[in-house]
Amino acid sequence: MIPRIRIVEAGAHVGQEVRIAGWLYNLRKSGKIAFPQLRDGSGIIQGVAVKAEVPEELFESLRSLTQESSIILQGKIRAEERAAGGYEMDVTGLEIIQRVSEEDPYPITPKEHGPDFLLNHRHLWLRSRRQHAIARVRHEVIRATRDFFDSNGFILMDTPIFTPAACEGTSTLFEVDYFEDQKVYLSQSGQLYNEANAMAQGKVYCFGPTFRAEKSKTRRHLTEFWMVEPEMAYATLDEVKVLAEDMLCFIVDRVLNNRQAELKVLERDVSKLERIRKPFARMHYDEAVTLLQGKGSEIVWGGDFGGTDETLLTEDQPGPLIVDNFPTEIKAFYFQPVDGRPECALGMDVLAPEGYGEIIGGGQRIHDLDLLLKRLDEHNLPREAFDWYTDLRKYGSVPHAGFGMGIERCVTWMCGLEHLRETIAYPRMIYRTRP
């Protein structure tokens, strides 16, 4: 029996007759020679069939194949300098599993397409070389993130998606009309539950989908995205900054070590990732505002950064920038105030370089019961809805801190992409829910 291999293993089978099951990626042919390119998910390999050297029937079947037809190619693997992957297959056999009809050909041709068309065909677009590479970088980022926390004493404790109240009281939530007793929303953060979990386990993280009902229509937003959120008991803002630094360096390292081929497909300038080193630059909000005003930004103290502000702040930085001590006013209710400066909060954002903007937001939480109750009132949040949360300040309250990282934003930065939407298999946006 001829062994079946995956394309990625071709190098180990030079000189052998093998079978590879996949899809026809492209076909170039002349009268007497044909070059079918086969894709199997692990790679792409080019087959060669010379008319004079193979049975007439085989040559004709190969010649008339259509793009993305599912086939099993049989042949002998040969090292070939001219081939992109370094190996080629001299085809000796072909089994057609399903032939794509020429009356209804594969819609995504090797030429260029617009975003609307591609997103409508997302289920097929995922097969293309670029999307295949992005999906693998995403996988690497997620694996690295989980490995990092798992090997640093964190316990994964996932938090609920259906939540009875706003986590932050700020962004717009998706309402779910099902539960009898009260209004329920889709989670916009696992943080409040993370705090409870951290008091049980010491160090925890959650990783799951997050929903924001803002009518955002930008290259940095999705209505459904994935977020990883660590939370540590007995921790301060400074410790959480170091954690974010270590985590990002670990992720960058893993991507550089394991996904060079994918980064090459994406034409990513890897030197920009190679120079990411800790410690990252740090800047107080006050400083950031002064710097921005010097660069011509309209920002005034007390306001939040816009997208262009984030780019201005990081343009002179080789790596990420950590901005902290934001005005309390623009932050969620649970941020611990800065000692002796109550108008500022112990929050931080990590801004990625190259204009990719905020990828991490976090900080130290209020651990004093009275202050927390006061903040709930100031934000017009009902105390009853947060009774379990305030319990955490009654029964062994400790300083604690954590952050959230948007996976898609991180992957966008790693891959050097223009649009966040390419980093998730099926992006959900305000005017796009299909496929």
Add this chain to the structure above:
RNA sequence: UCCUCGGUAGCUCAACGGUAGAGCAUUCGGCUGUUAACCGAAGGGUUGUAGGUUCGAAUCCUACCCGGGGAGCCA
């Protein structure tokens, strides 16, 4: 929600008041090393929808629909 740009062949675009076109894709023919292969030919259109102006509208006007980018908001 607001601002802005766009919608013409399956796809990417041109034509900007006077006969609706090109490249790719598809079909047919040619080519023994192609790399988004190349060369020749053919088929393929209610110009997003509805109204209006005009002798004449893809082109100008109005409304609506659909999408891109951005603002606000955020990861």
